[in-house]
Amino acid sequence: MPTYKLTYFPIIGLGEPIRFMLSYMEVDFEDIRVNLEQWAELKPKTPFGKLPVLEIDGKQLHQSAAICRYLAKQCGLGGKDAEEDLNIDIAYDTFTDFRTAITSYHYDSNEESKNAKWEPLNKETIPYYLGKFEELLKSNGGYLANGKLSWADIFFVSMLDYLCMMAKQDLSVTAPALKKLADQVLAIPSIKKWVEKRPASIPLK
Amino acid sequence: MPTYKLTYFPIIGLGEPIRFMLSYMEVDFEDIRVNLEQWAELKPKTPFGKLPVLEIDGKQLHQSAAICRYLAKQCGLGGKDAEEDLNIDIAYDTFTDFRTAITSYHYDSNEESKNAKWEPLNKETIPYYLGKFEELLKSNGGYLANGKLSWADIFFVSMLDYLCMMAKQDLSVTAPALKKLADQVLAIPSIKKWVEKRPASIPLK
Numbered sequence: 001m002p003t004y005k006l007t008y009f010p011i012i013g014l015g016e017p018i019r020f021m022l023s024y025m026e027v028d029f030e031d032i033r034v035n036l037e038q039w040a041e042l043k044p045k046t047p048f049g050k051l052p053v054l055e056i057d058g059k060q061l062h063q064s065a066a067i068c069r070y071l072a073k074q075c076g077l078g079g080k081d082a083e084e085d086l087n088i089d090i091a092y093d094t095f096t097d098f099r100t101a102i103t104s105y106h107y108d109s110n111e112e113s114k115n116a117k118w119e120p121l122n123k124e125t126i127p128y129y130l131g132k133f134e135e136l137l138k139s140n141g142g143y144l145a146n147g148k149l150s151w152a153d154i155f156f157v158s159m160l161d162y163l164c165m166m167a168k169q170d171l172s173v174t175a176p177a178l179k180k181l182a183d184q185v186l187a188i189p190s191i192k193k194w195v196e197k198r199p200a201s202i203p204l205k
Numbered sequence: 206m207p208t209y210k211l212t213y214f215p216i217i218g219l220g221e222p223i224r225f226m227l228s229y230m231e232v233d234f235e236d237i238r239v240n241l242e243q244w245a246e247l248k249p250k251t252p253f254g255k256l257p258v259l260e261i262d263g264k265q266l267h268q269s270a271a272i273c274r275y276l277a278k279q280c281g282l283g284g285k286d287a288e289e290d291l292n293i294d295i296a297y298d299t300f301t302d303f304r305t306a307i308t309s310y311h312y313d314s315n316e317e318s319k320n321a322k323w324e325p326l327n328k329e330t331i332p333y334y335l336g337k338f339e340e341l342l343k344s345n346g347g348y349l350a351n352g353k354l355s356w357a358d359i360f361f362v363s364m365l366d367y368l369c370m371m372a373k374q375d376l377s378v379t380a381p382a383l384k385k386l387a388d389q390v391l392a393i394p395s396i397k398k399w400v401e402k403r404p405a406s407i408p409l410k
Contacts, residue, residue: 066294073287082278089271113315
C-alpha cells in the first residue's frame with residue numbers, strides 16, 4: 001500500500017476534495033494542517049508555492065483537480081471511456097467556474113470592488129448556476145455526469161460547506177437535486193466516517 | 206469524419222487552444238466568430254451561458270480544457286498511462302493558475318483594485334511562475350510534462366500572445382525555454398498553416 005501524506009491549511013478549501021477521495025478509497029493518510037507561520041517556511045519547498053500537496057510514497061504532487069482525477073482512476077470514480085471522462089471533466093470545469101465566481105467575491109481585498117460584486121453574484125450568477133446544475137443533475141440520474149457517481153460529484157460536495165460560507169447562504173436550499181447529491185455522498189460510510197472525525201476548520205489569519 | 210463547428214468570440218482567448226488542437230489534428234472545422242450583439246442572442250442556447258462551444262456532429266460541448274483533453278486522446282497528445290496524464294493535468298492546472306492571475310488583473314473593472322494588482326503581478330507572480338516554468342521545461346526535455354509534446358503545451362502556446370497582451374509584456378523574453386517551446390509548437394506545419402490563415406483578432410466592445 002502506498003503511503004499518503006496530505007499537506008494543506010486547517011480549512012476545507014481545495015484540500016478537502018483530496019481528503020474525501022482518500023477517505024472514499026479507504027486508505028490511511030496523514031492529514032497535515034499548517035498555519036500561516038508554518039506555511040511561510042514550507043512554501044519554498046512546494047512545487048509551485050501552493051497547497052494542497054499530496055505526497056504519495058514521498059513524491060510531491062500538486063493541483064487538487066489533477067490529483068482527484070488521478071485517484072479516481074484507481075477507485076472507479078473516473079469514466080469508463082473517453083466520452084465519460086469528457087462529461088466528468090466538463091462538469092468539474094463548470095463547477096470551477098461557479099466556485100471561481102464565489103471566491104472572486106469572497107477573497108476580494110478591495111472593499112468597493114467586493115461590494116460591487118455582491119449583487120450580480122447573489123442575484124444572477126448563483127441562481128443561474130444552481131438552476132443549470134439542477135437541470136444537469138436531473139438529466140444524469142442525480143449525478144453531475146454519466147448517471148453515476150464520479151470524482152466531480154465528490155469534489156463539488158466536499159467543498160459545498162465552504163462555498164456556502166463564502167457565498168453567505170445555504171446554496172442547496174433552492175437546489176433540491178444538489179441537496180440530494182450532497183446527502184448521498186455524505187452518507188457513503190467511509191466519507192461519513194471522515195466527516196465525523198475530521199478536525200474543525202480554523203480560520204486563517 | 207465527424208464535423209466540427211467551433212463558436213467563440215473573434216479573439217484568441219479560450220477558443221484558440223481548441224482551434225490549435227483541431228489544426229494539429231488536421232481536421233476541417235467551422236470557425237464561427239460572434240460579436241457581442243450576436244452573443245446576447247446565442248447565450249441562452251449554450252450549455253452554461255459561456256463560449257467556446259464546440260459542436261461535434263451537432264453535439265454541443267463546452268469547457269476548453271475538457272475539450273482539449275478529449276481531443277488529445279484522439280491524436281496522441283494525451284499521456285500513455287495514468288501517471289503521464291497526471292503530469293499533463295498538473296502542468297495544465299498550473300498554467301491556469303498563472304493565466305488566472307493575469308486575467309484577474311486585466312479584466313478587473315475596478316480601477317483602484319486593478320492598479321493595486323499590477324505591482325505584485327508584475328514584480329512577483331509573473332517572474333515566479335516564469336522561473337518555475339523554466340525549471341519544469343528544462344527537467345522535461347523542453348516540454349511541460351513527460352519529455353514530449355502534450356495538449357498542455359499546445360494550450361499554453363496557443364494563448365501566449367493573449368497572455369502577453371493582458372500582462373503588457375513579452376513573457377518569453379526572460380524565459381528562453383518557454384520561447385523555444387513556443388517556436389517549436391508554432392513550427393508544426395498544420396499549426397503554422399492555421400496561424401498564417403486565421404483571422405485577425407477583433408477587440409470586443
